[in-house]
Amino acid sequence: MEPKEVKIALQRYFNGESSREDEEVLEKYFSSGDVADELSEYTEFFRGIAELAQPHPEGSSIEEEVMKYIQTQEQKKKSRNLSLRRTVTGIAASLLIVMGSLLIYEQQKKPFEDTFSDPDKAYLVAEQTLKYISGKYQTGVEQLSKTQKYNEALALLDKMQIVKTAPQPLTKSVNTIRKGFEITENITK
């Protein structure tokens, strides 16, 4: 094919006026391998077009391919999220199991074991303990009552001081009145 013819076809192609035949001609020319130097720059372009125009081996279109690609990407994301969720849930579940078993272990563990198996010995120690507590308790109560008595005595003392100080103005005024009476008596004499 003459480059001149190809050029005309190319011009029509880029002007959007090419016919199906023109396009076939161009595709054939550029895929033939015998391309004029001046036209070599279009070789890659038409090869790409030719490849795209070729039917997909599975018979699917470009749109389908793109959709498939998007779907696989989304699925990948989802599966990544899913695996993360699974990991978190797994950790949480294991934590719960550990906590649960610890809880059961703590509860099953007896708070304390008996030191004695003989009730007589237990009685002796318990009796001594109770008497010791009783002794301290009674001392405490005595101390408290002593403090109470002390407080009562203090309160009483306070009251007495009021009684003592209260008559002072009274006696003063009584004395003044007495003096007054004495003066009037002397005058009348």
Added chain:
Amino acid sequence: MKKFIAILAVVLPLAVLAQKSPVDKLFEKYANQKGFTTVNISGKLLGFASNIDTGDENVSEMLANLTGVRILSVEDHELNKSLDFYAELEKDGFFKNNDYEVLMEVTEDNEIVRFLGRDAGGNRFSELLLIVGGDDNALISIRGLIDPENIGKLTKSLDLNVGDLEIEVD
């Protein structure tokens, strides 16, 4: 996620409930250690003991109402110098958040005994805790239904020191 939160909501309060009190921790910390004497008497054994006819009705009556007696005392003099149960309990936040009521403090020569009680209503206690400090360190806990009046009725034994408790562990 919702399920997880639901399970957590159930488990967490249980975990909080299962937490040990500072007193329990102290008992466990020093139990069966060298220089310490630990005594545990369960309510069951106390029940048997209360049936023993010893002539002291007051003691038997009190024992019958008890569900447990625990004693932790320090025998080693050197240890006694370095230990302070009261300070340890204070450090563990025992006096800030607990349902014990400070009843009284009995101060004697080289000894201070602090009485703490858990109220059970009706002027009775569900637990009486004695923290002995000074020259001797001891923790005494009696649990059950304790009437302070009954304690006062018992023959007092003032001369008895916790360190002198005749304990012959089986």
